[in-house]
Amino acid sequence: xxDKVYTAQGSPNIALVKYWGKRNERLILPQNSSISLTxxxxxxxxxxxxxxxxxxxxxxxxxxxxxxxxxxxxxxxRFGMVDSMRDLAKVKENILIVSKNNFPAGSGMASxxxxxxxxxxxLNGALGLxxxxxxxxxxxxxxxxxxxxxxxxxxxxxxxxxxxDGKDSYAEQxxxxxxxxxxxxxxxxxxxxxKKVSSRAGMRQxxxxxxxxxxxxxxxxxxxxxxxxxxxxRNFDSMAELIMAxxxxxxxxxxxxxxxxxxxxxxxFKIMDAIENLNEEAGGNVAAYTFxxxxxxxxxxxxxxxxxxxxxxxxxxxxKDILYIKTSGVGExxxxxxxxxxxxxxxRLSPK
Amino acid sequence: xxDKVYTAQGSPNIALVKYWGKRNERLILPQNSSISLTxxxxxxxxxxxxxxxxxxxxxxxxxxxxxxxxxxxxxxxRFGMVDSMRDLAKVKENILIVSKNNFPAGSGMASxxxxxxxxxxxLNGALGLxxxxxxxxxxxxxxxxxxxxxxxxxxxxxxxxxxxDGKDSYAEQxxxxxxxxxxxxxxxxxxxxxKKVSSRAGMRQxxxxxxxxxxxxxxxxxxxxxxxxxxxxRNFDSMAELIMAxxxxxxxxxxxxxxxxxxxxxxxFKIMDAIENLNEEAGGNVAAYTFxxxxxxxxxxxxxxxxxxxxxxxxxxxxKDILYIKTSGVGExxxxxxxxxxxxxxxRLSPK
Numbered sequence: 079x080x081d082k083v084y085t086a087q088g089s090p091n092i093a094l095v096k097y098w099g100k101r102n103e104r105l106i107l108p109q110n111s112s113i114s115l116t117x118x119x120x121x122x123x124x125x126x127x128x129x130x131x132x133x134x135x136x137x138x139x140x141x142x143x144x145x146x147x148x149x150x151x152x153x154x155x156r157f158g159m160v161d162s163m164r165d166l167a168k169v170k171e172n173i174l175i176v177s178k179n180n181f182p183a184g185s186g187m188a189s190x191x192x193x194x195x196x197x198x199x200x201l202n203g204a205l206g207l208x209x210x211x212x213x214x215x216x217x218x219x220x221x222x223x224x225x226x227x228x229x230x231x232x233x234x235x236x237x238x239x240x241x242x243d244g245k246d247s248y249a250e251q252x253x254x255x256x257x258x259x260x261x262x263x264x265x266x267x268x269x270x271x272x273k274k275v276s277s278r279a280g281m282r283q284x285x286x287x288x289x290x291x292x293x294x295x296x297x298x299x300x301x302x303x304x305x306x307x308x309x310x311x312r313n314f315d316s317m318a319e320l321i322m323a324x325x326x327x328x329x330x331x332x333x334x335x336x337x338x339x340x341x342x343x344x345x346x347f348k349i350m351d352a353i354e355n356l357n358e359e360a361g362g363n364v365a366a367y368t369f370x371x372x373x374x375x376x377x378x379x380x381x382x383x384x385x386x387x388x389x390x391x392x393x394x395x396x397x398k399d400i401l402y403i404k405t406s407g408v409g410e411x412x413x414x415x416x417x418x419x420x421x422x423x424x425x426r427l428s429p430k
Numbered sequence: 431x432x433d434k435v436y437t438a439q440g441s442p443n444i445a446l447v448k449y450w451g452k453r454n455e456r457l458i459l460p461q462n463s464s465i466s467l468t469x470x471x472x473x474x475x476x477x478x479x480x481x482x483x484x485x486x487x488x489x490x491x492x493x494x495x496x497x498x499x500x501x502x503x504x505x506x507x508r509f510g511m512v513d514s515m516r517d518l519a520k521v522k523e524n525i526l527i528v529s530k531n532n533f534p535a536g537s538g539m540a541s542x543x544x545x546x547x548x549x550x551x552x553l554n555g556a557l558g559l560x561x562x563x564x565x566x567x568x569x570x571x572x573x574x575x576x577x578x579x580x581x582x583x584x585x586x587x588x589x590x591x592x593x594x595d596g597k598d599s600y601a602e603q604x605x606x607x608x609x610x611x612x613x614x615x616x617x618x619x620x621x622x623x624x625k626k627v628s629s630r631a632g633m634r635q636x637x638x639x640x641x642x643x644x645x646x647x648x649x650x651x652x653x654x655x656x657x658x659x660x661x662x663x664r665n666f667d668s669m670a671e672l673i674m675a676x677x678x679x680x681x682x683x684x685x686x687x688x689x690x691x692x693x694x695x696x697x698x699f700k701i702m703d704a705i706e707n708l709n710e711e712a713g714g715n716v717a718a719y720t721f722x723x724x725x726x727x728x729x730x731x732x733x734x735x736x737x738x739x740x741x742x743x744x745x746x747x748x749x750k751d752i753l754y755i756k757t758s759g760v761g762e763x764x765x766x767x768x769x770x771x772x773x774x775x776x777x778r779l780s781p782k
Contacts, residue, residue: 289649290642290679297641319688327642327686334682336675337706344696354689 081131083420084204088126088196088412089119090181090189091227091234092263092376094321094368095301096328098277099285099294105244106223109285110298113235113305114227115378116255117263118409124192126177127421128204134172140429141193142178156190159198159221167205176421176429182270194221195228199412215249231255231411233309235302238295255408258312264387265404266375268345277371280332280339287336294331298324314380318363321378322353325368343373345399349391353377356390365390433483435772436556440478440548440764441471442533442541443579443586444615444728446673446720447654448680450629451637451646457596458575461637462650465587465657466579467730468607469615470761476544478529479773480556486524492781493529493545508542511550511573519557528773528781534622546573547580551764567601583607583763585661587654590647607760610664616739617756618727620697629723632684632691639688646683650676666732670715673730674705677720695725697751701743705729708742717742 091114099109139146139157146153160173177197179189198218202209209217211229219226219236227234230251239247275283284291301320308316332339346369353367365379365387379387384405394400423430443466451461491498491509498505512525529549531541550570554561561569563581571578571588579586582603591599627635636643653672660668684691698721705719717731717739731739736757746752775782 290645290682293642293645322690323686323688326690330642330682330686333685334675334679336671338674338678338702340699340702344699347692347696350690350692 081129081133081424082204083127083129083417083422083424084200085125085127085415085417085420086196086200086203086412087119087123087415087419088192088199088228089117089121089123089409090192091116091224092368092378093224093227093370094305094317094378095298095324096370097224097236098328098331099281099291100223102242102244103282105247106219107244107247108223108236108238109291110295111235111238111302112224112227112298113233113252113302114224115233115261115263116228116231116409116411117406119413120409121404121406122179122181122192122265124177124179124189124196125415125419125421126175126193126196126200128197128200129174129422129424130169130171130204131174131427132171134174134427137172138174140176143429156194156221159194159217160201162220163198163201163205163207163217167207169205173204174422174427178421190222191225191228194218194225196412197221198225199229200414203414212248212250216244216247219244219247219249229411231409232257233306233408235306238299252306253309255410258309258408260380260382261408262379262381262384263406263408264377264379264384265406266349266377266391267401267403268349268375268399269343269373270401273341273372275339275341280335280371283337283339284331284335288331288334290334291331294327297327315363318357318366318378321366321368329369341371341373342369345394346373346375348394348399349375349377352390352394353387356386360386433481433485433776434556435479435481435769435774435776436552437477437479437767437769437772438548438552438555438764439471439475439767439771440544440551440580441469441473441475441761442544443468443576444720444730445576445579445722446657446669446730447650447676448722449576449588450680450683451633451643452575454594454596455634458571459596459599460575460588460590461643462647463587463590463654464576464579464650465585465604465654466576467585467613467615468580468583468761468763469758471765472761473756473758474531474533474544474617476529476531476541476548477767477771477773478527478545478548478552480549480552481526481774481776482521482523482556483526483779484523486526486779489524489526491527491529494531495781508546508573511546511569512553514572515550515553515557515559515569519559521557525556526774526779530773542574543577543580546570546577548764549573550577551581552766555766564600564602568596568599571596571599571601581763583761584609585658585760587658590651604658605661607762610661610760612732612734613760614731614733614736615758615760616729616731616736617758618701618729618743619753619755620701620727620751621695621725622753625693625724627691627693632687632723635689635691636683636687640683640686642686643683646679649679667715670709670718670730673718673720681721693723693725694721697746698725698727700746700751701727701729704742704746705739708738712738
């Protein structure tokens, strides 16, 4: 009989109040709480299959079709999560993991959040750990900070916590994906290039060199609370203001870091202009831009404003400043898939 | 006999630690001390002639050939300095002022600093006030904050001060123009457009809406001290680091203001990239960029590095991203000109 393959699918999240700066590098403990929307896996997703087997000679990890070198320091660091989950499960077998994203990695589209959350989720099944989502979010956090938020669907807070061991720095769902069904995110792609400075290195530079950063943690804590309040009332105008303020604040902290970190490009600025003009003409916020560590925009809006937003962005599509736009609803978080969706060819112990 | 015409010439200054944010709007008292280099009037200058006369029916002010409407609120506000200086001199005659800049106004090239400093300077003569430069800087400050620094040549500090009446918020020369003769400023013009948001309005927005701004005043005070220390030792590498950090910090505070203020454009970012790459290749800072409230760059460097800087900027000149570059040494501050340089046609009581 063949060993069992577990397969799960998860999705990226888009932070509305950003995580930028650690207070503990090893445990990945943040300087401030953050909050995000988990996107629908219908649009952007990571699918990951995992199989434990005595027949596997050594751990193997395929990402987007390529066998990863587990001797590589950076990959090993992330794979550390696999080791610690296996230790926790008191399992000794080697493991085969096959993962693929349906969107490009490293371009500021939160591929690591989606990938790590899905991996933690599938291993929870494969290793028979049966951890609750909160504990799973703590494990995912140690793989890649913002991944902990992708363990849940809907609007998700990652609590900063205050303990040195990180046990109180976990993710929590504030509202599920059905609370505000009109809310959508338009992922506006202007560049597919890999970013020059990794988020990890950039954050460290910011915390170490930027004297303005001292103000950031208390501001962000307050903004998370305000955002939850606006969300509860489904007050889009207020929420949009908080989202744009936070995105600009994070990029301002990057700009004022030494050496300066600049992820936004001219196309990003054109999108900001277009959305600000749209909001001004509308006499209130009908859309909010937010940018992670890259030049691609996420435009949060409501279904009823979608046509207006697309009209405002049309000139930038015509001029090819915008490559393409993908529209996503709010998603439900990771889930197990059927065997028919497995990425592993069991008989050959390799990717399908 | 004709009434006497006084004519003076002054120049802009380029701030190395920026002034951005007032603690008193009416008296123009800053949130932090700032420091600048006064540029040579050989390159950028304002020439202003002033004449008091009983024959003049009402005050008249010509700027760059155009008679200004003194009923206009904004112009009146700036012209307020003329009224207060006339009151101080206990003079009752009307006044004719003719002023011209040899560079475009309102494009972030500090035309108001140059204009107001030169006006204060020429009126000090025309009204027979004979104020010392420090008191004159206090008067210029009330016309346009950073103008107070253009009352002196060389490296000039504008002290924040702490008094409510502003008597201790004056400019002071730290080093004269001959202290570091190799120092040059390359004014890199990428746009001649007038800026969308005035500095005055932008500053107010920042102080009122930007929670990061709270950190700015103590950071800037420390940076002014560090910059004077580096300047004293003619340590270009250190000074350049402080200059770039401060420029980025100011623009970061603008970006994170609500609504967001963005003066830099893609060409500005290309110049930043070019200078950062140049410094990296050189293994130390051989040039520093700094941007005021506009997209045009000032590249501070030493004469011996000028060729390297121009080589680094050449691709941007070839692609027309850079319109032109003007190179200026450090200047000596305002001075009186001969009658032959007068801008006033005395017999006709009008500009020449």
